[in-house]
Amino acid sequence: xxxxxxxxxxxxxxxxxxxxxxxxxxxxxxxxxxxxxxxxxxxxxxxxxxxxxxxxxxxxxxxxxxxxxxxxxxxxxxxxxxx
Numbered sequence: 001x002x003x004x005x006x007x008x009x010x011x012x013x014x015x016x017x018x019x020x021x022x023x024x025x026x027x028x029x030x031x032x033x034x035x036x037x038x039x040x041x042x043x044x045x046x047x048x049x050x051x052x053x054x055x056x057x058x059x060x061x062x063x064x065x066x067x068x069x070x071x072x073x074x075x076x077x078x079x080x081x082x083x
Contacts, residue, residue: 001027002023002061002065003065005019005020005023005061006058006061006062006065009058013049013050013053013054013055014049016054016057017048017049017053017054017057020054020057020058020061021036021038024036024038025038033064034064035060035061035063035064036057036060036061
């Protein structure tokens with residue numbers, strides 16, 4: 001799901017941020033290794049919804065996804081070697 005979000009990045013930063021937040025909070029339940037820092041109050045939320053935050057969030061999501069994929073591939077190769 002995150003790969004789809006990253007690959008189909010939104011031209012509208014507000015919609016994109018809402019989709020990213022929905023993914024991490026609603027679907028993933030904000031795991032400990034979540035790459036995002038969520039706005040903690042109303043003032044932070046006002047400053048969060050802009051193009052720069054969207055770009056930062058997308059870059060962090062891409063990096064997190066790359067790391068996760070690499071770890072899965074490594075684990076699968078280790079399992080394959082054991083067979």
